[in-house]
Amino acid sequence: MVRRNKHPALLVQWSMIGLLAFLxxxxxxxxxxxxxxxxxxxxxxxxxxxxxxxxxxxxxERGVPGPEAQARLQEIEAYGKQxxxxxxxxxxxxxxxxxxxxxxxxxxxxxxxxxSTRKPGSALDIAMGQGRNSIxxxxxxxxVSGYDISAEGIRQAxxxxxxxxxxxxxxxxxxxxxxxxxxxxxxxxMCFAFTKLSDTAYMKTVRExxxxxxxxxxxxxxxxxxxxxxxxxxxxxxxxxxxxxxxPDVSDWGKVKAPLLRMALEKP
Numbered sequence: 001m002v003r004r005n006k007h008p009a010l011l012v013q014w015s016m017i018g019l020l021a022f023l024x025x026x027x028x029x030x031x032x033x034x035x036x037x038x039x040x041x042x043x044x045x046x047x048x049x050x051x052x053x054x055x056x057x058x059x060x061e062r063g064v065p066g067p068e069a070q071a072r073l074q075e076i077e078a079y080g081k082q083x084x085x086x087x088x089x090x091x092x093x094x095x096x097x098x099x100x101x102x103x104x105x106x107x108x109x110x111x112x113x114x115x116s117t118r119k120p121g122s123a124l125d126i127a128m129g130q131g132r133n134s135i136x137x138x139x140x141x142x143x144v145s146g147y148d149i150s151a152e153g154i155r156q157a158x159x160x161x162x163x164x165x166x167x168x169x170x171x172x173x174x175x176x177x178x179x180x181x182x183x184x185x186x187x188x189x190m191c192f193a194f195t196k197l198s199d200t201a202y203m204k205t206v207r208e209x210x211x212x213x214x215x216x217x218x219x220x221x222x223x224x225x226x227x228x229x230x231x232x233x234x235x236x237x238x239x240x241x242x243x244x245x246x247x248p249d250v251s252d253w254g255k256v257k258a259p260l261l262r263m264a265l266e267k268p
Contacts (some may be wrong), residue, residue, distance in 0.1 A: 001200035031075040036090055045095045052076065077113070085149060085174050086090060092150035096130060103129075104252040107136035108191050110219050114243065114264045115140070118215060121186030127193035131157025142187070145169040147178045175202065179208035191219045192253035197232060207238075210267040215242065222246050222259040232261065239265035 020140050035055060041146040042058075043051060052073055059069040095101045111133050115123075117184040120141035128146030130153050138144045140159065146168060148154055161168045171178060175195055180188075188210060197203060197218070210216060216239065233244055243264040250257050 011066075030065060031072040032079040035072075035076045039090060039094055040097075043094055045091055048077075048080070085176075088174070089151065091148045092129075092148070093152040096150055096152045096156060102255040103192075104255070105132055106129065107133050108252055110218055110243075110262050111189060111191060112136065112233060114215065114217055115142070115187065118187065121211075121214075122178070122184065123187040123189060124185045124209070125189045126178075126195065127190070128157060128170070129153045130191050131160055132235070133189055133191055134168050135161055135164050135166060137187075138168060138188075139164060145171075147171040147173040149174045180205050182208050183211045184209055186211055186214045188214070190217065192251070193220065197235070200235075207267060212267055214267050216263070216265045216267070218261065218263040218265075219252075220261055221251065221253075222261040223239075232263075236263065236265050239267055242266055 038055065039051070039057060040095070044054065045051070055076075056069055056073060060066075060073065064072070095103070115137060120137075121143070123134075123137050123142045123144045125131075125144060125146035128134050128148045129150065131146065134144045134146045134157060144166075146157070147170065148157075151172055154172055157168060157170060167177070175193075188206060190206075195202065206216060232246075233241070242261070243262060245262045247260060247262075248257055249260045251260060
């Protein structure tokens, strides 16, 4: 005798719940989570394409079939595009835990040269990382705030500040989320901060955040496509230009010889 289930609709509901749970298991969140765990422990920071190529090799070594591996990579790429801050934080967190990371742990010589000529006041270190510049400023009389997208970078900055006997006011934030304020800072530092000088709206908020007589210090990679003569300089002529140079040098970030841009600009 065959017994009929009195609640076929309920069975269908439970079957759908099981199917949804299985699909969730295979979703981009899970693919991203597995990728994140691998990258945090074993990944070598670099261009996204290179990182994903290395991860593809790892998936094959684990016996993941080619089509499934490709599907996971697509999910990872999609998740990263949908959550760019999380992807950037993962990248920089790994850099700051990677013993072979090629960047200087010492304060910028350009920063030291410029800041040493100014009366200490309030300073903001944009994309402060491990705090190499923030700590030097604090040790030399500045009241220093800073932010970074990397929780690991900020943690290391606090540890280093405690060891140096100085205080830092820090925030876990991105360029888009940190409130710069108005007429608040005597010095704003952008050393390899990966901001876009061509982003006029953002650079306007930076200028407004400086007090009159305050200085914006910029150090980073130049290069790229050939530019109109003095294009960058022309964009900042509403400041008093204290220093402006575009010269090849060994970069603090990456430790490679490259075209570098250095500016110190005083707000009238």
